Amino acid sequence: MIECKNICKTYVNGDVSTQAVRGISFKIEKGEFVAIIGPSGSGKSTLMHILGALDTPTSGQYSLDGKEISKMSEDELSDLRREKIGFVFQAFNLLPRTTVMRNVMLPLLFSELPMKKREEMAKKSLKYSGLDDEKLYNNFSNQLSGGQIQRVAIARALINDPAIILADEPTGNLDTKTSHIVMNAFQELNRNGHTIVLITHEPEIANFAKRIISVRDGVIEKDTRNI
Amino acid sequence: MIQDLLGETIRSLSGNKVRSGLTILGIVIGIASVIALVAIGQGAQNSVASSIESIGSNLIMIMPGSQRVGGISQGAGSSETLTEADAEAIGQISGVGVVAPSVTGRYQITAKGNNTNTETIGTVPDYVTVRNVSMDIGSFFSQQQVSSSAKVAVLGPTTRDDLFGENANPVGQTVRINKIEFKVIGVTTEKGGSGLSSQDDMIYVPLTTAQHFLAGNNYINNINITATDQSLMTSVQEEVTNLLLARHKISDSSNADFRIMNQNDIVSTATSVTSTFTVLLSAIAGISLVVGGIGIMNMMLTTVTERTREIGLRKAVGIRKIYINLQFLAEATMLTFVGGFVGIIAGWIASIVLSSFLSITPEISTTSIFLAFGVSAAIGIVFGFYPARKAASMNPIEALRYE
Numbered sequence A: 001m002i003e004c005k006n007i008c009k010t011y012v013n014g015d016v017s018t019q020a021v022r023g024i025s026f027k028i029e030k031g032e033f034v035a036i037i038g039p040s041g042s043g044k045s046t047l048m049h050i051l052g053a054l055d056t057p058t059s060g061q062y063s064l065d066g067k068e069i070s071k072m073s074e075d076e077l078s079d080l081r082r083e084k085i086g087f088v089f090q091a092f093n094l095l096p097r098t099t100v101m102r103n104v105m106l107p108l109l110f111s112e113l114p115m116k117k118r119e120e121m122a123k124k125s126l127k128y129s130g131l132d133d134e135k136l137y138n139n140f141s142n143q144l145s146g147g148q149i150q151r152v153a154i155a156r157a158l159i160n161d162p163a164i165i166l167a168d169e170p171t172g173n174l175d176t177k178t179s180h181i182v183m184n185a186f187q188e189l190n191r192n193g194h195t196i197v198l199i200t201h202e203p204e205i206a207n208f209a210k211r212i213i214s215v216r217d218g219v220i221e222k223d224t225r226n227i
Numbered sequence B: 001m002i003q004d005l006l007g008e009t010i011r012s013l014s015g016n017k018v019r020s021g022l023t024i025l026g027i028v029i030g031i032a033s034v035i036a037l038v039a040i041g042q043g044a045q046n047s048v049a050s051s052i053e054s055i056g057s058n059l060i061m062i063m064p065g066s067q068r069v070g071g072i073s074q075g076a077g078s079s080e081t082l083t084e085a086d087a088e089a090i091g092q093i094s095g096v097g098v099v100a101p102s103v104t105g106r107y108q109i110t111a112k113g114n115n116t117n118t119e120t121i122g123t124v125p126d127y128v129t130v131r132n133v134s135m136d137i138g139s140f141f142s143q144q145q146v147s148s149s150a151k152v153a154v155l156g157p158t159t160r161d162d163l164f165g166e167n168a169n170p171v172g173q174t175v176r177i178n179k180i181e182f183k184v185i186g187v188t189t190e191k192g193g194s195g196l197s198s199q200d201d202m203i204y205v206p207l208t209t210a211q212h213f214l215a216g217n218n219y220i221n222n223i224n225i226t227a228t229d230q231s232l233m234t235s236v237q238e239e240v241t242n243l244l245l246a247r248h249k250i251s252d253s254s255n256a257d258f259r260i261m262n263q264n265d266i267v268s269t270a271t272s273v274t275s276t277f278t279v280l281l282s283a284i285a286g287i288s289l290v291v292g293g294i295g296i297m298n299m300m301l302t303t304v305t306e307r308t309r310e311i312g313l314r315k316a317v318g319i320r321k322i323y324i325n326l327q328f329l330a331e332a333t334m335l336t337f338v339g340g341f342v343g344i345i346a347g348w349i350a351s352i353v354l355s356s357f358l359s360i361t362p363e364i365s366t367t368s369i370f371l372a373f374g375v376s377a378a379i380g381i382v383f384g385f386y387p388a389r390k391a392a393s394m395n396p397i398e399a400l401r402y403e
């Protein structure tokens, strides 16, 4: 369902240009659980943004479900991001001074769904992500601990029950125990049919996935399957 | 969807109360000052115009001019050149309605132990017609009383209040003008109007009485006449000028020993002064509008970084661009409308409060409301919406990384 052909991304900042991704090709089928691993600065986040239709490659083709992303209109891209892709950012990117519930319901804004239904969906999503304590749901996002923020970010990604979940270092700031809980949640999601791609720089976390793609300096070094 | 739009707008504005409050304050100050200052300027203009109109209609005034003695100008109004004979001759000109010669002087007036210093006008009964004087109590003096130099007086309402107490009926009582006793026979109706000299603080006495007992000579220092029709004003003025030049044996009109003015000249001079005043006030108001506008710009622009990230996030989770634009437009609009509404009310209150000190009736002009509102709405919407629109066109990652 995900197909990348020779993706390159170059950032130009004045006179300096950085080649973050230089020719990456791979396919990911529906239902896979893929970990992308590599050292810091190797282009993982850049690649993930392209997979999430948040950024466009400088060259190369990326198609999702057989549709070429670069040929889509802005609104089609918005709809795609909202309906098919759940994205967990490396920096989480929650709205400050906004409650947990509102953060999780953000993707549903301006939809036809009534408020009741949205709240139901948000609660379900939060429980699924391991945030059981309903008392926290009306707290502002900036009053939460790192682990709780992480789960709210995951819950927001899950709210539309997306086919693909993309997570950029979802265990980056978590202790080992909490990391394992989060990874178990991803495994559970994968068992329920979601395609999952996550980034990590820890081999131990990558081992939760069924397939590991190693990148270094913007190119694929290794693509192995875990059995 | 509309609910979401309103909800998001209100939540976003109330989420940052200080920012929203200060932005609204900038708009309020800008709009209120324009409305208040223009209203006061307009009110002053109206009050000057109406107090001039209350003097009379189709009025032409003749005053002594500067007399040249051996080539030296003696200053306007200083000469004693007009006589009753001049007034009578003017009455013969066709197109002249009523002629009322008068002498004026300021004297100490006393009655019942009170005293005041008031303009005393010695004139004839026709003065009533010429200057739109009407009687509240009693009657004006008659031609007969003028002929017999009767010591009777008609008081203006303010003078009456000063001497006899508010709304008292002084008819039949005695006042002393310059220590000479006069019998009060009437009180004129209040004319209101301030600014120039008050028409209500006056004493009227028969012309001959004033000449004999107060001035001590036979000159007159004012001839008020009316034209029978507005269209005759210019020609009457010309004929009067020619007549007086001939009577005073002056061949060069630039050496005239009298001045002649008609009411239209006075109105237009006065309105040109007051409209300068209004322009000045409007300019001050305009400056505060600009300052308010810069405040709005500053507020809106300083939050762009924060807003750009928020917009990036909204786009990243798949909200369509149109909704993002709509939300920011709604925010900017709501800010300017709340500010505008409060500003209009504040301006209205301010103009009432200010004008109570200045004793003029403020006239709130819709033009100033629309102008002030339009300018601040434009600033608010351009600087609130334009950066948001720009951010909404970025790709989500660019917007999220914006610094």
Ligand SMILES: Nc1ncnc2c1ncn2[C@@H]1O[C@H](COP(=O)(O)OP(=O)(O)O)[C@@H](O)[C@H]1O
Pocket (backbone or CB within 6 Å): A011, A012, A013, A018, A019, A020, A038, A039, A040, A041, A042, A043, A044, A045, A046, A047, B401
């Ligand atoms: N917006 C950007 N502008 C310029 N350079 C960037 C930008 N984003 C990332 N880079 C650079 O591209 C390279 C890859 O970054 P990134 O994809 O974030 O790596 P990773 O997520 O693997 O740490 C790094 O050298 C980084 O500095």
Ligand SMILES: [Mg+2]
Pocket (backbone or CB within 6 Å): A044, A045, A046, A090, A168
């Ligand atoms: Mg990264």
